[in-house]
Amino acid sequence: MSKVVVELLTKAHDRKGFDCGKLEQNEFLKQRARKHAELNYSRTWVSIEEGHSRILGYVTLSMGNIVFENLTEELRIRLPRYPMPVLHVGQLATDSSVQGRGIGSLLLRFAAEKAIEASATVGCFAIELIADNPKAFDWYLKRGFSPLVAGSLRLYQSVETLKLAVES
Amino acid sequence: MNEERKMASTRSMETARVEFRMPADLKSEVEEAAALLGATFTSFATEILVARARQVKLEYGLTVMNDRERDAFLEMLEKPAKPSDSLVKLMSTQVTL
Numbered sequence: 001m002s003k004v005v006v007e008l009l010t011k012a013h014d015r016k017g018f019d020c021g022k023l024e025q026n027e028f029l030k031q032r033a034r035k036h037a038e039l040n041y042s043r044t045w046v047s048i049e050e051g052h053s054r055i056l057g058y059v060t061l062s063m064g065n066i067v068f069e070n071l072t073e074e075l076r077i078r079l080p081r082y083p084m085p086v087l088h089v090g091q092l093a094t095d096s097s098v099q100g101r102g103i104g105s106l107l108l109r110f111a112a113e114k115a116i117e118a119s120a121t122v123g124c125f126a127i128e129l130i131a132d133n134p135k136a137f138d139w140y141l142k143r144g145f146s147p148l149v150a151g152s153l154r155l156y157q158s159v160e161t162l163k164l165a166v167e168s
Numbered sequence: 169m170n171e172e173r174k175m176a177s178t179r180s181m182e183t184a185r186v187e188f189r190m191p192a193d194l195k196s197e198v199e200e201a202a203a204l205l206g207a208t209f210t211s212f213a214t215e216i217l218v219a220r221a222r223q224v225k226l227e228y229g230l231t232v233m234n235d236r237e238r239d240a241f242l243e244m245l246e247k248p249a250k251p252s253d254s255l256v257k258l259m260s261t262q263v264t265l
Contacts, residue, residue: 041229064229064230078242143258165258
């Protein structure tokens with residue numbers, strides 16, 4: 001039995017064999033993840049068995065900003081900061097061979113912890129998840145994240161609620 | 169001419185060749201539009217490409233919320249919900265294989 005850990009993606013990780021069943025997400029890991037990190041667009045973190053290099057899953061994180069179509073002066077004063085920074089989860093994928101083993105949950109936990117960390121170090125109000133299909137949406141929903149309005153495939157959770165979950 | 173367009177058109181000391189294929193009917197359509205503005209295909213395409221590229225870079229990582237989303241978002245921040253059991257469980261996930 002070996003422990004699954006999360007590490008920052010480096011050249012040393014084996015990306016070649018990764019297959020989550022979705023072409024776009026496979027290609028992101030293989031062709032764009034490291035480029036995005038170089039350009040400071042996002043950072044990709046991978047889950048691996050401790051001491052191994054084969055990628056079992058990955059999550060891509062970046063800082064996002066929330067802006068509002070309409071913002072009154074009254075509302076503006078109420079806001080601690082504007083635009084409002086959030087931790088954005090762009091991609092989250094697990095290799096088909098280990099799906100259902102908790103790798104995705106581990107990566108989501110990791111992302112949520114990064115949001116808490118960011119709130120303490122640089123300022124971050126919430127975590128933002130993008131579900132690109134109904135199955136992914138349900139998967140996030142079942143883990144305690146919610147859309148702001150019905151029909152939206154973007155889900156959120158406040159950092160304060162995440163902190164309460166850690167302390168529980 | 170706005171500042172961005174001025175920059176795009178005055179920093180062209182050194183040029184690079186751009187070559188790509190597109191459906192012939194779309195090319196004709198673009199040529200017509202360029203002609204309407206009295207622009208060449210090249211200057212028209214350059215202006216549009218640069219403007220769009222800048223917009224993509226500017227908007228990257230930006231989420232725009234309508235009023236309903238805004239109100240729900242601020243409500244979530246101002247009155248943080250008690251975490252659900254599933255969220256509590258998620259935050260203690262460990263995996264061994």
